[in-house]
Amino acid sequence: xxxxxxxxxxxxxxxxxxxxxxxxxxxxxxxxxxxxxxxxxxxxxxxxxxxxxxxxxxxxxxxxxxxxxxxxxxxxxxxxxxxxxxxxxxxxxxxxxxxxxxxxxxxxxxxxxxxxxxxxxxxxxxxxxxxxxxxxxxxxxxxxxxxxxxxxxxxxxxxxxxxxxxxxxxxxxxxxxxxxxxxxxxxxxxxxxxxxxxxxxxxxxxxxxxxxxxxxxxxxxxxxxxxxxxxxxxxxxxxxxxxxxxxxxxxxxxxxxxxxxxxxxxxxxxxxxxxxxxxxxxxxxxxxxxxxxxxxxxxxxxxxxxxxxxxxxxxxxxxxxxxxxxxxxxxxxxxxxxxxxxxxxxxxxxxxxxxxx
Ligand code: ADP
Numbered sequence: 001x002x003x004x005x006x007x008x009x010x011x012x013x014x015x016x017x018x019x020x021x022x023x024x025x026x027x028x029x030x031x032x033x034x035x036x037x038x039x040x041x042x043x044x045x046x047x048x049x050x051x052x053x054x055x056x057x058x059x060x061x062x063x064x065x066x067x068x069x070x071x072x073x074x075x076x077x078x079x080x081x082x083x084x085x086x087x088x089x090x091x092x093x094x095x096x097x098x099x100x101x102x103x104x105x106x107x108x109x110x111x112x113x114x115x116x117x118x119x120x121x122x123x124x125x126x127x128x129x130x131x132x133x134x135x136x137x138x139x140x141x142x143x144x145x146x147x148x149x150x151x152x153x154x155x156x157x158x159x160x161x162x163x164x165x166x167x168x169x170x171x172x173x174x175x176x177x178x179x180x181x182x183x184x185x186x187x188x189x190x191x192x193x194x195x196x197x198x199x200x201x202x203x204x205x206x207x208x209x210x211x212x213x214x215x216x217x218x219x220x221x222x223x224x225x226x227x228x229x230x231x232x233x234x235x236x237x238x239x240x241x242x243x244x245x246x247x248x249x250x251x252x253x254x255x256x257x258x259x260x261x262x263x264x265x266x267x268x269x270x271x272x273x274x275x276x277x278x279x280x281x282x283x284x285x286x287x288x289x290x291x292x293x294x295x296x297x298x299x300x301x302x303x304x305x306x307x308x309x310x311x312x313x314x315x316x317x318x319x320x321x322x323x324x325x326x327x328x329x330x331x332x333x334x335x336x337x338x339x340x341x342x343x344x345x346x347x348x349x350x351x352x353x354x355x356x357x
Contacts, residue, residue: 001068003031006038009066013058016051018103022059024357025241026270029077036070038063043077052076101171102210102241104217106141107354109274110237110245112266114258116227119279120248121149122324123314123343124224125158125180127246127277129331130340130347131220132179141219144174144181146209148236149226153186160327171214178332183213206236220354229261237269243354244274246311246346247302251281255298256305263306273308274353277346281313284338311349312342 010031011023022028022042030041040059044052056074063072102108111127113120124145132143147155156162161175161182174181185205215221223240225233237245245266249259263273278299282290293316303310314320317339323330331340 001033001036001038001066003033005066006031006033006040006063009062010040010059012062013055016054020241022055024243026238027055028270030075036068038069038072039075040072041075041077043079045079047080052078101213102215102221104141105144105215105221106219107243108221108223108240109350109354110223110225110240110242110266110271111248112225112229112233112245112262113227113248114229114255114260114262116152118227118248118250118255119314120227121147121152121154121158121224122320123246123248123277123279124222125155125324126320126329126331126339126343127347127350128159128180128222129178129329130343131222131351133331134344134347134351135219136179141217142179142181144183144215144218144221146206146213146221146223146240147182147184147186148206148209149224150185150205151226153184154324155182155184155224156186157327158324158329162327168214170212172208172212173214177327178329181215181218183209206239210240220351229258229265233262234265234268237266237271242266242269242271243357244272244350246274246350247276247306247308248279249276249298249302250294251278251292251298251313252295253297253301256301259298259302260305263302263308273306274350275309275311275346276303276306277311278302278313280316283316309349312346314339314342 007023010028011021013022015022015025027042027044029043032039059074060072063069111120111124128143128145145155147153159177159182161177163175165175165187166173174183247259247262249255266273276299280294283293284290299310299313315338319334320330320339323333330337331343
Protein backbone atom coordinates (compact mmCIF):
# COMPACT_ATOMS: atom_id res chain seq x y z
CA UNK A 1 0.00 0.00 0.00
CA UNK A 2 1.64 3.28 -1.07
CA UNK A 3 0.73 6.85 -0.16
CA UNK A 4 -0.13 7.75 -3.78
CA UNK A 5 -2.91 5.13 -3.89
CA UNK A 6 -4.22 6.43 -0.57
CA UNK A 7 -4.20 10.03 -1.83
CA UNK A 8 -6.08 8.92 -4.93
CA UNK A 9 -8.74 7.35 -2.70
CA UNK A 10 -8.89 10.53 -0.58
CA UNK A 11 -9.81 12.46 -3.72
CA UNK A 12 -13.25 10.86 -3.47
CA UNK A 13 -13.82 12.44 -0.04
CA UNK A 14 -15.76 15.66 -0.60
CA UNK A 15 -15.85 18.54 1.84
CA UNK A 16 -19.41 18.47 3.24
CA UNK A 17 -21.61 20.80 1.19
CA UNK A 18 -19.00 21.30 -1.56
CA UNK A 19 -18.37 19.59 -4.85
CA UNK A 20 -14.62 19.63 -4.29
CA UNK A 21 -12.55 17.03 -2.51
CA UNK A 22 -10.28 17.39 0.50
CA UNK A 23 -7.09 16.83 -1.53
CA UNK A 24 -7.82 19.60 -4.04
CA UNK A 25 -8.74 21.92 -1.17
CA UNK A 26 -5.22 21.24 0.17
CA UNK A 27 -6.55 20.02 3.52
CA UNK A 28 -4.62 16.76 3.66
CA UNK A 29 -1.31 17.53 5.33
CA UNK A 30 0.17 14.04 5.75
CA UNK A 31 -0.35 10.47 4.69
CA UNK A 32 1.76 7.78 6.31
CA UNK A 33 1.56 4.05 5.97
CA UNK A 34 3.38 1.26 7.83
CA UNK A 35 2.46 -2.41 7.52
CA UNK A 36 -1.13 -1.67 6.55
CA UNK A 37 -1.61 0.95 9.29
CA UNK A 38 -2.50 4.28 7.71
CA UNK A 39 -2.35 7.73 9.29
CA UNK A 40 -4.05 10.65 7.53
CA UNK A 41 -3.43 14.17 8.88
CA UNK A 42 -6.04 16.80 8.01
CA UNK A 43 -6.12 20.50 8.78
CA UNK A 44 -9.37 22.41 8.45
CA UNK A 45 -10.90 25.75 9.31
CA UNK A 46 -14.51 25.41 10.33
CA UNK A 47 -16.88 26.47 13.05
CA UNK A 48 -19.18 23.48 12.48
CA UNK A 49 -18.25 20.45 14.62
CA UNK A 50 -20.13 18.03 12.35
CA UNK A 51 -17.74 18.78 9.47
CA UNK A 52 -14.58 17.15 10.91
CA UNK A 53 -16.65 14.20 12.11
CA UNK A 54 -18.08 13.59 8.66
CA UNK A 55 -14.68 13.98 6.96
CA UNK A 56 -12.99 11.58 9.41
CA UNK A 57 -15.73 8.99 8.90
CA UNK A 58 -15.49 9.27 5.11
CA UNK A 59 -11.68 8.96 5.19
CA UNK A 60 -11.90 5.85 7.35
CA UNK A 61 -14.44 4.34 4.99
CA UNK A 62 -12.64 4.92 1.67
CA UNK A 63 -9.12 4.21 2.91
CA UNK A 64 -10.28 1.24 5.00
CA UNK A 65 -11.78 -0.29 1.86
CA UNK A 66 -8.41 -0.37 0.10
CA UNK A 67 -6.65 -3.71 -0.27
CA UNK A 68 -3.99 -4.31 2.35
CA UNK A 69 -5.19 -1.65 4.79
CA UNK A 70 -5.60 -2.94 8.36
CA UNK A 71 -6.27 0.22 10.31
CA UNK A 72 -6.92 3.90 9.53
CA UNK A 73 -6.23 6.73 11.97
CA UNK A 74 -7.22 10.33 11.23
CA UNK A 75 -5.38 13.20 12.90
CA UNK A 76 -7.48 16.37 12.71
CA UNK A 77 -6.27 19.87 13.34
CA UNK A 78 -9.25 22.17 13.52
CA UNK A 79 -9.04 25.94 13.66
CA UNK A 80 -11.93 28.33 14.09
CA UNK A 81 -12.62 30.82 11.31
CA UNK A 82 -11.55 34.33 12.34
CA UNK A 83 -14.27 36.98 12.44
CA UNK A 84 -13.64 40.05 10.36
CA UNK A 85 -13.32 43.10 12.60
CA UNK A 86 -16.39 45.32 12.49
CA UNK A 87 -18.49 42.70 10.80
CA UNK A 88 -20.05 40.47 13.43
CA UNK A 89 -21.14 37.17 12.05
CA UNK A 90 -19.37 37.78 8.76
CA UNK A 91 -17.75 34.82 7.08
CA UNK A 92 -14.23 34.39 8.38
CA UNK A 93 -11.10 34.03 6.34
CA UNK A 94 -9.90 30.69 5.17
CA UNK A 95 -9.89 28.49 2.17
CA UNK A 96 -13.38 27.12 2.58
CA UNK A 97 -15.27 30.34 3.06
CA UNK A 98 -13.38 31.74 0.09
CA UNK A 99 -14.78 29.13 -2.18
CA UNK A 100 -18.49 29.79 -1.75
CA UNK A 101 -18.79 32.12 -4.75
CA UNK A 102 -16.28 29.96 -6.57
CA UNK A 103 -18.31 26.79 -6.44
CA UNK A 104 -18.88 26.79 -10.18
CA UNK A 105 -15.17 27.37 -10.86
CA UNK A 106 -13.84 24.00 -11.95
CA UNK A 107 -10.10 24.68 -11.69
CA UNK A 108 -8.06 27.51 -10.20
CA UNK A 109 -4.37 27.91 -11.00
CA UNK A 110 -1.83 30.48 -9.83
CA UNK A 111 0.77 32.23 -11.94
CA UNK A 112 3.72 33.20 -9.74
CA UNK A 113 7.19 34.63 -10.04
CA UNK A 114 10.03 35.08 -7.59
CA UNK A 115 10.41 38.75 -8.50
CA UNK A 116 8.71 41.50 -10.48
CA UNK A 117 9.28 42.45 -14.09
CA UNK A 118 9.71 38.95 -15.48
CA UNK A 119 6.47 39.16 -17.46
CA UNK A 120 4.17 37.34 -15.02
CA UNK A 121 1.11 39.44 -15.90
CA UNK A 122 1.92 39.27 -19.61
CA UNK A 123 2.01 35.49 -19.36
CA UNK A 124 -1.19 35.42 -17.26
CA UNK A 125 -3.19 37.46 -19.77
CA UNK A 126 -1.95 35.68 -22.89
CA UNK A 127 -2.29 32.28 -21.26
CA UNK A 128 -5.88 33.12 -20.24
CA UNK A 129 -6.73 34.14 -23.83
CA UNK A 130 -5.12 30.97 -25.21
CA UNK A 131 -7.05 28.84 -22.69
CA UNK A 132 -10.27 30.67 -23.60
CA UNK A 133 -9.80 29.96 -27.32
CA UNK A 134 -9.16 26.26 -26.75
CA UNK A 135 -12.08 25.89 -24.31
CA UNK A 136 -14.44 27.73 -26.65
CA UNK A 137 -13.52 25.32 -29.44
CA UNK A 138 -14.26 22.44 -27.07
CA UNK A 139 -17.60 23.98 -26.07
CA UNK A 140 -16.51 24.34 -22.43
CA UNK A 141 -17.16 27.12 -19.89
CA UNK A 142 -14.86 30.11 -19.91
CA UNK A 143 -11.83 31.61 -18.24
CA UNK A 144 -11.37 34.23 -15.53
CA UNK A 145 -8.39 36.16 -14.21
CA UNK A 146 -8.14 37.15 -10.56
CA UNK A 147 -5.50 39.87 -10.57
CA UNK A 148 -3.95 39.77 -7.10
CA UNK A 149 -0.85 41.70 -8.13
CA UNK A 150 -1.83 44.53 -5.89
CA UNK A 151 1.41 46.49 -6.38
CA UNK A 152 1.04 46.64 -10.15
CA UNK A 153 -2.45 45.53 -11.13
CA UNK A 154 -1.88 45.62 -14.88
CA UNK A 155 -4.31 42.93 -16.03
CA UNK A 156 -7.23 45.28 -16.90
CA UNK A 157 -4.97 47.38 -19.13
CA UNK A 158 -3.33 44.39 -20.78
CA UNK A 159 -6.70 42.76 -21.42
CA UNK A 160 -8.34 45.96 -22.61
CA UNK A 161 -10.96 45.51 -19.88
CA UNK A 162 -12.02 49.05 -19.16
CA UNK A 163 -14.67 50.50 -16.89
CA UNK A 164 -15.75 49.74 -13.38
CA UNK A 165 -17.26 46.45 -12.29
CA UNK A 166 -20.99 46.55 -11.60
CA UNK A 167 -22.73 45.24 -8.52
CA UNK A 168 -25.64 42.83 -8.81
CA UNK A 169 -27.40 41.24 -5.81
CA UNK A 170 -24.59 42.38 -3.51
CA UNK A 171 -21.99 40.62 -5.65
CA UNK A 172 -19.37 42.27 -7.88
CA UNK A 173 -19.55 41.32 -11.55
CA UNK A 174 -16.16 40.82 -13.19
CA UNK A 175 -15.37 42.88 -16.31
CA UNK A 176 -15.13 40.84 -19.50
CA UNK A 177 -13.13 41.21 -22.71
CA UNK A 178 -12.19 38.64 -25.37
CA UNK A 179 -14.40 36.21 -23.44
CA UNK A 180 -12.14 36.42 -20.38
CA UNK A 181 -13.68 37.69 -17.12
CA UNK A 182 -11.43 39.66 -14.84
CA UNK A 183 -11.43 41.22 -11.41
CA UNK A 184 -8.54 43.38 -10.35
CA UNK A 185 -7.44 45.81 -7.70
CA UNK A 186 -6.78 48.04 -10.73
CA UNK A 187 -10.56 48.58 -11.00
CA UNK A 188 -10.78 49.73 -7.43
CA UNK A 189 -7.76 51.98 -6.83
CA UNK A 190 -6.24 54.58 -9.08
CA UNK A 191 -2.55 55.08 -9.74
CA UNK A 192 -2.36 57.68 -6.99
CA UNK A 193 -3.25 55.24 -4.20
CA UNK A 194 -0.12 55.11 -2.01
CA UNK A 195 1.64 51.78 -2.20
CA UNK A 196 1.92 51.63 1.63
CA UNK A 197 -1.86 51.22 1.81
CA UNK A 198 -1.80 48.32 -0.52
CA UNK A 199 0.11 45.81 1.64
CA UNK A 200 -2.50 45.64 4.42
CA UNK A 201 -5.21 45.63 1.78
CA UNK A 202 -3.93 42.46 0.14
CA UNK A 203 -5.67 39.84 2.25
CA UNK A 204 -8.89 41.84 2.56
CA UNK A 205 -9.05 42.42 -1.17
CA UNK A 206 -8.35 38.85 -2.04
CA UNK A 207 -11.06 37.68 0.31
CA UNK A 208 -13.41 40.09 -1.42
CA UNK A 209 -12.37 38.72 -4.81
CA UNK A 210 -12.98 35.18 -3.67
CA UNK A 211 -16.13 35.75 -1.61
CA UNK A 212 -17.96 38.66 -3.21
CA UNK A 213 -17.26 38.34 -6.91
CA UNK A 214 -19.80 36.49 -8.98
CA UNK A 215 -17.46 34.47 -11.20
CA UNK A 216 -20.31 32.39 -12.57
CA UNK A 217 -19.42 29.16 -14.29
CA UNK A 218 -15.75 28.97 -15.21
CA UNK A 219 -13.66 26.08 -16.44
CA UNK A 220 -10.53 27.77 -15.14
CA UNK A 221 -9.62 30.77 -13.02
CA UNK A 222 -6.07 32.08 -13.46
CA UNK A 223 -4.77 33.87 -10.38
CA UNK A 224 -2.03 36.45 -10.99
CA UNK A 225 -0.12 36.55 -7.68
CA UNK A 226 1.92 39.50 -6.44
CA UNK A 227 5.61 38.94 -7.28
CA UNK A 228 7.73 37.37 -4.55
CA UNK A 229 7.49 34.58 -2.04
CA UNK A 230 6.75 36.34 1.26
CA UNK A 231 3.99 35.99 3.81
CA UNK A 232 1.42 37.87 1.71
CA UNK A 233 1.84 35.40 -1.15
CA UNK A 234 1.73 32.46 1.23
CA UNK A 235 -1.52 33.65 2.86
CA UNK A 236 -2.96 34.15 -0.59
CA UNK A 237 -2.25 30.67 -1.82
CA UNK A 238 -3.76 29.35 1.40
CA UNK A 239 -6.92 31.37 0.92
CA UNK A 240 -7.80 30.29 -2.59
CA UNK A 241 -8.33 26.61 -3.34
CA UNK A 242 -5.68 26.10 -6.04
CA UNK A 243 -5.35 23.10 -8.33
CA UNK A 244 -1.88 23.99 -9.51
CA UNK A 245 0.74 26.65 -10.03
CA UNK A 246 2.80 27.92 -12.94
CA UNK A 247 6.15 29.60 -12.26
CA UNK A 248 7.31 32.33 -14.64
CA UNK A 249 11.03 32.95 -14.87
CA UNK A 250 13.58 34.62 -17.13
CA UNK A 251 16.47 32.81 -18.83
CA UNK A 252 19.30 34.12 -16.60
CA UNK A 253 20.77 31.16 -14.71
CA UNK A 254 20.58 33.30 -11.52
CA UNK A 255 16.77 33.49 -11.86
CA UNK A 256 16.67 29.86 -10.88
CA UNK A 257 17.24 30.42 -7.15
CA UNK A 258 14.43 32.96 -6.97
CA UNK A 259 12.03 30.72 -8.87
CA UNK A 260 12.83 27.82 -6.56
CA UNK A 261 11.80 29.83 -3.52
CA UNK A 262 8.44 30.36 -5.17
CA UNK A 263 8.04 26.66 -5.78
CA UNK A 264 8.80 25.83 -2.15
CA UNK A 265 5.94 28.11 -1.13
CA UNK A 266 3.47 25.98 -3.10
CA UNK A 267 4.94 22.80 -1.69
CA UNK A 268 4.20 24.06 1.83
CA UNK A 269 0.51 24.38 1.04
CA UNK A 270 0.23 21.24 -1.04
CA UNK A 271 -0.41 22.96 -4.38
CA UNK A 272 1.11 20.92 -7.24
CA UNK A 273 3.40 22.62 -9.75
CA UNK A 274 2.12 22.43 -13.32
CA UNK A 275 5.37 23.68 -14.84
CA UNK A 276 7.67 26.56 -15.65
CA UNK A 277 7.26 29.20 -18.36
CA UNK A 278 10.47 30.92 -19.40
CA UNK A 279 9.76 34.43 -20.67
CA UNK A 280 11.97 36.72 -22.77
CA UNK A 281 13.91 33.63 -23.86
CA UNK A 282 15.36 34.96 -27.11
CA UNK A 283 15.05 37.68 -29.72
CA UNK A 284 14.74 36.53 -33.30
CA UNK A 285 16.55 38.76 -35.81
CA UNK A 286 14.97 39.40 -39.24
CA UNK A 287 17.28 36.76 -40.75
CA UNK A 288 16.05 34.13 -38.30
CA UNK A 289 18.97 34.13 -35.87
CA UNK A 290 18.04 33.69 -32.19
CA UNK A 291 19.85 35.98 -29.79
CA UNK A 292 19.85 35.09 -26.09
CA UNK A 293 19.70 38.66 -24.76
CA UNK A 294 19.10 37.64 -21.16
CA UNK A 295 21.27 34.54 -21.05
CA UNK A 296 20.21 30.94 -21.30
CA UNK A 297 19.21 28.00 -19.14
CA UNK A 298 17.09 29.64 -16.39
CA UNK A 299 13.86 27.92 -17.40
CA UNK A 300 15.41 24.52 -18.06
CA UNK A 301 17.37 24.56 -14.80
CA UNK A 302 14.36 25.65 -12.76
CA UNK A 303 12.10 23.01 -14.31
CA UNK A 304 14.68 20.27 -13.88
CA UNK A 305 15.41 21.03 -10.26
CA UNK A 306 11.70 21.22 -9.43
CA UNK A 307 11.00 18.03 -11.40
CA UNK A 308 8.27 19.80 -13.35
CA UNK A 309 7.93 20.37 -17.11
CA UNK A 310 9.29 23.41 -18.93
CA UNK A 311 5.96 24.33 -20.53
CA UNK A 312 7.33 26.85 -23.03
CA UNK A 313 9.87 29.51 -23.93
CA UNK A 314 8.30 32.83 -24.91
CA UNK A 315 10.36 35.01 -27.26
CA UNK A 316 11.03 38.69 -26.76
CA UNK A 317 8.79 40.44 -29.22
CA UNK A 318 7.93 44.13 -29.46
CA UNK A 319 4.44 43.04 -30.48
CA UNK A 320 4.00 41.38 -27.06
CA UNK A 321 4.81 44.66 -25.29
CA UNK A 322 2.63 46.65 -27.70
CA UNK A 323 -0.21 44.19 -27.19
CA UNK A 324 0.03 44.75 -23.42
CA UNK A 325 0.02 48.52 -23.82
CA UNK A 326 -2.87 48.54 -26.33
CA UNK A 327 -5.03 46.09 -24.42
CA UNK A 328 -5.05 43.49 -27.19
CA UNK A 329 -2.93 40.52 -26.15
CA UNK A 330 -0.77 39.05 -28.94
CA UNK A 331 -2.70 35.76 -28.73
CA UNK A 332 -5.73 37.74 -29.97
CA UNK A 333 -4.03 40.25 -32.30
CA UNK A 334 -1.62 37.88 -34.04
CA UNK A 335 -2.77 34.24 -33.88
CA UNK A 336 0.01 33.17 -36.28
CA UNK A 337 2.91 34.59 -34.25
CA UNK A 338 5.60 32.44 -32.64
CA UNK A 339 4.55 33.79 -29.21
CA UNK A 340 0.91 32.76 -29.75
CA UNK A 341 2.10 29.29 -30.67
CA UNK A 342 4.03 29.03 -27.38
CA UNK A 343 1.14 30.35 -25.25
CA UNK A 344 -1.26 27.93 -26.95
CA UNK A 345 1.06 25.02 -26.27
CA UNK A 346 1.42 26.06 -22.63
CA UNK A 347 -2.39 26.29 -22.34
CA UNK A 348 -2.86 22.83 -23.83
CA UNK A 349 -0.35 21.26 -21.45
CA UNK A 350 -2.05 22.90 -18.47
CA UNK A 351 -5.48 21.63 -19.52
CA UNK A 352 -4.05 18.15 -20.03
CA UNK A 353 -2.41 18.17 -16.60
CA UNK A 354 -5.60 19.41 -14.90
CA UNK A 355 -7.78 16.83 -16.61
CA UNK A 356 -5.54 14.07 -15.18
CA UNK A 357 -5.93 15.34 -11.63
P1 ADP B 1 5.48 41.33 -14.14
O1 ADP B 1 4.03 41.00 -14.09
O2 ADP B 1 6.36 40.12 -13.95
O3 ADP B 1 5.89 42.46 -13.27
P2 ADP B 1 4.84 42.38 -16.77
O4 ADP B 1 4.03 41.26 -17.33
O5 ADP B 1 4.14 43.58 -16.26
O6 ADP B 1 5.81 41.81 -15.64
O7 ADP B 1 5.89 42.77 -17.89
C1 ADP B 1 6.81 43.83 -17.74
C2 ADP B 1 7.00 44.53 -19.07
O8 ADP B 1 7.68 43.68 -19.98
C3 ADP B 1 5.68 44.92 -19.75
O9 ADP B 1 5.84 46.16 -20.35
C4 ADP B 1 5.50 43.86 -20.82
O10 ADP B 1 4.81 44.37 -21.95
C5 ADP B 1 6.94 43.53 -21.19
N1 ADP B 1 7.10 42.13 -21.63
C6 ADP B 1 6.83 41.03 -20.92
N2 ADP B 1 7.15 39.90 -21.63
C7 ADP B 1 7.62 40.33 -22.83
C8 ADP B 1 8.12 39.67 -24.00
N3 ADP B 1 8.19 38.33 -24.07
N4 ADP B 1 8.51 40.44 -25.05
C9 ADP B 1 8.45 41.80 -24.98
N5 ADP B 1 8.00 42.48 -23.90
C10 ADP B 1 7.60 41.76 -22.84
